[in-house]
Amino acid sequence: MDLVITFDNVAYSYGGGELLTGVSLDIAPGSFHFLTGPSGAGKTTFLRLCYAALQPTAGEVRLFDRPAQELGRDGIAAIRQRIGVVHQDCRFLDHLSVADNVALPLTVAGRDGPAARRDLDDLLGWVGLSKRADARPPELSGGERQRAALARAVIVSPDAILADEPTGNVDWEMSQRLLQLLVEFNRMGRAVIVATHDLGLVRVAKKQVPARVLRIANRQVTAAGADL
Amino acid sequence: MRRFVRQAAEILRGDPAADRVVPPTGITARLTLFTAAAMAFLAVFALALSLAAGRLADRWSEELARGATLRVSAPAGEMEQQLAAALRVLETTPGVTEVQPLTDDEQRALLEPWFGPDLPLESLPVPRLITFQETGGGYDPDGLRLRLQAEVPGAVLDDHRRWRRPLLAAASGLRVMGWSALALIFGALGAMVSLAANASLAANAQVISVLRLVGATDDYIAAAFVRRFTLRAVAGAALGTAVGLAAVALMPDTGDTGGVLTGLGFRGLHWLWPLLVPLLAGAVAFLATRIATTSVLGDLP
Numbered sequence: 001m002d003l004v005i006t007f008d009n010v011a012y013s014y015g016g017g018e019l020l021t022g023v024s025l026d027i028a029p030g031s032f033h034f035l036t037g038p039s040g041a042g043k044t045t046f047l048r049l050c051y052a053a054l055q056p057t058a059g060e061v062r063l064f065d066r067p068a069q070e071l072g073r074d075g076i077a078a079i080r081q082r083i084g085v086v087h088q089d090c091r092f093l094d095h096l097s098v099a100d101n102v103a104l105p106l107t108v109a110g111r112d113g114p115a116a117r118r119d120l121d122d123l124l125g126w127v128g129l130s131k132r133a134d135a136r137p138p139e140l141s142g143g144e145r146q147r148a149a150l151a152r153a154v155i156v157s158p159d160a161i162l163a164d165e166p167t168g169n170v171d172w173e174m175s176q177r178l179l180q181l182l183v184e185f186n187r188m189g190r191a192v193i194v195a196t197h198d199l200g201l202v203r204v205a206k207k208q209v210p211a212r213v214l215r216i217a218n219r220q221v222t223a224a225g226a227d228l
Numbered sequence: 229m230r231r232f233v234r235q236a237a238e239i240l241r242g243d244p245a246a247d248r249v250v251p252p253t254g255i256t257a258r259l260t261l262f263t264a265a266a267m268a269f270l271a272v273f274a275l276a277l278s279l280a281a282g283r284l285a286d287r288w289s290e291e292l293a294r295g296a297t298l299r300v301s302a303p304a305g306e307m308e309q310q311l312a313a314a315l316r317v318l319e320t321t322p323g324v325t326e327v328q329p330l331t332d333d334e335q336r337a338l339l340e341p342w343f344g345p346d347l348p349l350e351s352l353p354v355p356r357l358i359t360f361q362e363t364g365g366g367y368d369p370d371g372l373r374l375r376l377q378a379e380v381p382g383a384v385l386d387d388h389r390r391w392r393r394p395l396l397a398a399a400s401g402l403r404v405m406g407w408s409a410l411a412l413i414f415g416a417l418g419a420m421v422s423l424a425a426n427a428s429l430a431a432n433a434q435v436i437s438v439l440r441l442v443g444a445t446d447d448y449i450a451a452a453f454v455r456r457f458t459l460r461a462v463a464g465a466a467l468g469t470a471v472g473l474a475a476v477a478l479m480p481d482t483g484d485t486g487g488v489l490t491g492l493g494f495r496g497l498h499w500l501w502p503l504l505v506p507l508l509a510g511a512v513a514f515l516a517t518r519i520a521t522t523s524v525l526g527d528l529p
Contacts, residue, residue: 053529073446080443091438095251107245108444152442 002065004029004083004160004191005050007221010059012045019045021219023059027193029159032186032209034202035195036224037216043195044088046216047162050193051083052076064159081109084153088165090145092137098148099124099133105156120155127151127181143174150181160191167198175201183208234447243455249439250452253431256424260457263424264464264509265471267417271410271505272472273492278406279501280492285399288392296369296387298358300380311356314380318360321375323367327360417461417509418516425457425520436528450521454514461513465506473502 005027012020019042027033027050035043048054049061052068061068063079071079084105092101103120106112124130127147132140140148146166153161163182167175179201186192186209196202205211213224298318302310311329318327330338332349335357339347369387376383429436439449476493494501 077440077443077445077448080441085441087441091434091441093249093251093435093438096248100248104249104438105442107249108439108442108448112245156443 002029003027003062004031004064006060006062006065007049008060008062010049010056010061012042012049012054013057014045018219020049020216020221021058023221025214025221027160027191029191030186030189031191032183032205032211033191033193034205034211034213034224035193035216035221036197036199036202036213039197041216042219043216044164046221047085047164047193047195050162051085052079081105081156082159084156084158084161086146086149086153086161086163086166088168090137090149092145092148094137097134097136098129098140098144101137102129102148102151102155104152109156111156123151123155128177142169143171143177146170146174146178147181150178154185158190160193161185163192163194165196166194167196167201172200176204179205243451246448246452247455249444250428250432250435250456253428256428256431257456257460260421260424260460260513261464261467263420264417264461264513265468267413267420268465268468268505268509269472269475270468271413271465271509272469272476272502274406274409274413275501275505276476276492276494278403278410279494279498281399281402281406283495285396285403288395288399294361296360296362296385298360298376299355299384299386300358301353301355301382301384304353307356310380310382311358314358314376314383317372317375317379317383318358321367321372323363323365324360324372325363327358330357330359414508414512418512421457421461421513422516422520425453425517426524428453428457429521429524433528436525446522446525450518450525453521454517457517458510458514462506462510465509469502469505472505473499 003026007023007025010020010023011018023046035046037043045054049056049068050063052061052063052071055061055069063071064082066075068076068079093104096104099120100107102124103112103116106116106120121130121133124133127150129144129147129151132144132148137145137148146169150161150163150166153163161182166178166182170178175198182192182194183205194205202211202213206213214221215224298314300307300310300314315327315329318324335354336345336347336349338357339354369385369389373385376385436449479493
């Protein structure tokens with residue numbers, strides 16, 4: 001099976017400053033990775049390189065064994081159907097209901113038939129948002145927004161989920177719940193990458209899944225110490 | 229090109245689900261609708277002007293092209309002889325037909341607006357007029373003039389060409405102005421729709437970002453905007469066309485005696501032409517929005 005994401009000596013510079021340099025790693029199907037590091041270390045940049053929102057300034061990023069630089073706009077759109085993304089700020093279309101927002105990847109893929117509707121209902125139940133299906137995104141709490149974003153990211157059964165600080169704006173209990181959802185998704189054989197500065201969350205997760213912890217510091221991505 | 233055709237087909241087919249992903253934008257929607265309606269209203273009048281000018285040019289051309297007049301001047305004692313000679317020349321000239329000397333009554337009627345109804349033609353040295361038509365092959369006016377000069381020295385040929393040329397030039401000018409006005413109207417509509425689409429795209433940057441995040445292609449995003457603006461333009465143009473047609477229909481009809489302005493309107497099948505205005509407005513809006521969205525989406529990361 002193809003690797004989901006491959007970084008080959010990747011560097012990324014912005015505004016004259018280098019944010020990442022010499023990054024080489026593989027993300028295999030079914031793997032679980034945490035990405036830790038201080039704020040501004042480059043976690044979000046790393047994730048954006050993973051779903052071709054950014055292109056490396058040196059080296060090569062391969063997505064499903066295809067160079068990201070050669071994907072083109074339509075190719076990148078296709079990749080976004082295979083790699084679900086959960087942003088920290090959980091961007092939604094505020095004029096649509098929660099259910100319609102969660103179903104958006106199906107809508108744009110032209111797969112929003114009756115069967116998809118049933119899957120949507122199941123998914124909303126899975127993330128505990130069945131009763132909020134008709135609400136508008138601005139009416140949701142922080143935790144509900146995160147769960148809705150997660151549901152939207154997984155509704156097309158992607159091969160991987162990238163979550164950028166998914167527990168950043170929620171309490172510990174909600175963090176546990178979100179983590180549980182990500183672990184369940186990983187157990188379905190999908191790759192998960194979670195960028196977080198919450199080391200407590202990492203420790204809890206490692207008790208449930210064999211997660212690999214990466215640390216970004218000084219523009220390098222390294223394996224974290226044994227304490228994690 | 230294939231993408232272009234596919235998008236045009238998608239617009240005709242419609243996609244309610246895709247339409248909903250772009251939020252309704254009140255001000256640009258109303259502006260597009262109003263602009264398309266106003267432009268279509270003006271387009272109907274420009275079209276009416278063009279068609280009326282065309283009709284006028286055709287009528288002048290038809291009426292003046294084939295007809296000619298021969299004016300015979302001679303002393304009172306020689307008039308009949310000169311008239312007969314002129315008739316003989318005309319009847320033997322190839323390309324000339326329907327030779328018809330005006331009777332006294334006809335000449336009197338012709339002069340009545342200037343001299344009143346009781347003009348004593350017998351006692352006045354009024355030239356006699358002969359009208360004739362040219363056949364399909366036409367005649368040689370220079371050759372006819374030479375013959376007349378030799379055989380009927382008092383005859384002057386007026387083949388109407390010196391009248392027809394400036395009239396036709398004026399009518400053609402009006403027609404060109406009408407079509408130019410139409411082109412400008414649709415150009416302005418395209419520019420305005422393009423501006424509205426750009427404003428809408430800028431206002432919906434967040435929407436575009438979310439759509440891209442969930443895997444929407446640029447074609448999908450563009451189609452949602454293009455469809456919306458195209459349908460608005462068609463709806464607005466249909467409204468403007470209906471009002472324009474009503475206004476044209478209510479204009480006083482002066483029939484054949486009307487000039488280009490008083491005769492402004494549509495005749496017969498020409499009433500069908502304005503029905504193309506909403507379609508053309510839709511095509512212009514489609515192109516303008518497609519170019520705008522392609523440009524904006526191409527510039528976005």
